Amino acid sequence: MKKFNDMYIGEQGELFGNSWAINEGFKSLQEKLDELIPCEGSVEFARSKNKNLEKFRVAQNLIYDLFNNGLINRGSHFRQFFGFGVYTRGGISQNYFQQLEKTLEPIMTDIMLKAAKEQFSSKEEVNV
16 A cells, blocks of 8 residues: 555656646646746736736746745735735745645646636647
């Protein structure tokens, strides 16, 4: 009998991991959405036809600031956006880092899927 920790090791193991709250199984979708985001500023029509893409852009920026800078720049915005605060004074332990990744992954997956539905027509095939 396999141990629980070994359950995702093997051919499909990469589909169940996550990196900075992005499920590895959705990495290609993330890359396709990233191509639609400008280098600076909001996406065009951020309050109408591209509001889910804009939400994805903001979420990515907040998660980047969390894992790269410890929310030095956007702590209050993170709390407002995700609905919970993160204590980062003194740094983030590896265990807390992994806990945050697991907590944020389903939220980011939902945001990505909504952005993908908004951006890609039903006729257009998106290989995830």
